[in-house]
Amino acid sequence: xxxxxxxxxxxxxxxxxxxxxxxxxxxxxxxxxxxxxxxxxxxxxxxxxxxxxxxxxxxxxxxxxxxxxxxxxxxxxxxxxxxxxxxxxxxxxxxxxxxxxxxxxxxxxxxxxxxxxxxxxxxxxxxxxxxxxxxxxxxxxxxxxxxxxxxxxxxxxxxxxxxxxxxxxxxxxxxxxxxxxxxxxxxxxxxxxxxxxxxxxxxxxxxxxxxxxxxxxxxxxxxxxxxxxxxxxxxxxxxxxxxxxxxxxxxxxxxxxxxxxxxxxxxxxxxxxxxxxxxxxxxxxxxxxxxxxxxxxxxxxxxxxxxxxxxxxxxxxxxxxxxxxxxxxxxxxxxxxxxxxxxxxxxxxxxxxxxxxxxxxxxxxxxxxxxxxxxxxxxxxxxxxxxxxxxxxxxxxxxxxx
Ligand code: ADP
Ligand code: ASP
Ligand code: MG
Numbered sequence: 001x002x003x004x005x006x007x008x009x010x011x012x013x014x015x016x017x018x019x020x021x022x023x024x025x026x027x028x029x030x031x032x033x034x035x036x037x038x039x040x041x042x043x044x045x046x047x048x049x050x051x052x053x054x055x056x057x058x059x060x061x062x063x064x065x066x067x068x069x070x071x072x073x074x075x076x077x078x079x080x081x082x083x084x085x086x087x088x089x090x091x092x093x094x095x096x097x098x099x100x101x102x103x104x105x106x107x108x109x110x111x112x113x114x115x116x117x118x119x120x121x122x123x124x125x126x127x128x129x130x131x132x133x134x135x136x137x138x139x140x141x142x143x144x145x146x147x148x149x150x151x152x153x154x155x156x157x158x159x160x161x162x163x164x165x166x167x168x169x170x171x172x173x174x175x176x177x178x179x180x181x182x183x184x185x186x187x188x189x190x191x192x193x194x195x196x197x198x199x200x201x202x203x204x205x206x207x208x209x210x211x212x213x214x215x216x217x218x219x220x221x222x223x224x225x226x227x228x229x230x231x232x233x234x235x236x237x238x239x240x241x242x243x244x245x246x247x248x249x250x251x252x253x254x255x256x257x258x259x260x261x262x263x264x265x266x267x268x269x270x271x272x273x274x275x276x277x278x279x280x281x282x283x284x285x286x287x288x289x290x291x292x293x294x295x296x297x298x299x300x301x302x303x304x305x306x307x308x309x310x311x312x313x314x315x316x317x318x319x320x321x322x323x324x325x326x327x328x329x330x331x332x333x334x335x336x337x338x339x340x341x342x343x344x345x346x347x348x349x350x351x352x353x354x355x356x357x358x359x360x361x362x363x364x365x366x367x368x369x370x371x372x373x374x375x376x377x378x379x380x381x382x383x384x385x386x387x388x389x390x391x392x393x394x395x396x397x398x399x400x401x402x
Pocket of ligand 1: 008009010011012171172173176177178179181182183202206207208209210
């Protein structure tokens, strides 16, 4: 008899009928002889609705209260799913993050899981119950409820599987990982397997099908991970350690991140502590910086720095820049929005050169302009105008066989 962790996301539990379908799938698995721990997200768009409600009350609500609020979505789902399982004749128990022993650390709304104290889960499994755990939430050492960042139920599921040393199955509204988000490019190819590292990179670069941290944990603890359709009818994608058999092409996938803001700061006197000061101030305001580039010193011994961030940080940047104008003489800045980051990802890039050149040529041939480029060992990212997004995705997908 085995043990498995299954996770069902918001769209899979969006209404009572869907909860019934999920319950039936869990029971099927239980009947096959496996013990099952189920992690669920909030129903449908509940988390978004709660966030919107908070914004009606305050433009800057205390983050502690935000976590208390948005952690309630998952509580509805665990109770309803447990009721449904009991209704169908199987003993189940719902556990909040705290009851499941999810210990968190870090800030409200973006905490990390520090530990899973799994005794309570194990106790209920020993009593032959199906254990239903609220994803996305935990409790920190100050006994405060915290959440794990959007999409965090994936992380709850993988962390619990890592602790219980069992496989983790993520069920969602797509039948696996595709080379490109099928909503963005319907002809994308389904991948039968992908390495932890490529999946991590794809997730970090915008593929929201998996929360990046969940893949990081899976890789660290070698958790067998599959992603599949919530009806279970189609074979899903296996995410696992890289092996040579996977290495067929240089590029495995493409991800896109919307709402990119490009900030350029001009006239920064060169050779002083200015760059450090600028980024320290931005960090103090929790601005999440992505790509950074700095020009060589110009004729007047100043430099220009550009960086990208999310559009949501525009207000914080304005505040920082207003302060900096007082302390650094002559600097000014401009921002450009309506930008998208398009990234190509593949393990094969490690030992194949010319991928960037290839893409540059495709951009030139198709009149696509880019504003910034960065590379990692297994990805290249381009900032483009959002108007060119669909065209860019199509051009790259066709040329790279994605
Ligand atoms: P859940 O609510 O189950 O957690 P999400 O909405 O978070 O589901 O993730 C599933 C969605 O991820 C899919 O509907 C799909 O549009 C999107 N997605 C983004 N990139 C990919 C990809 N490369 N492969 C598959 N799905 C992707
Ligand atoms: N309900 C949370 C969210 O919408 C967590 C999750 O869905 O994984 O972000
Ligand atoms: Mg998700």
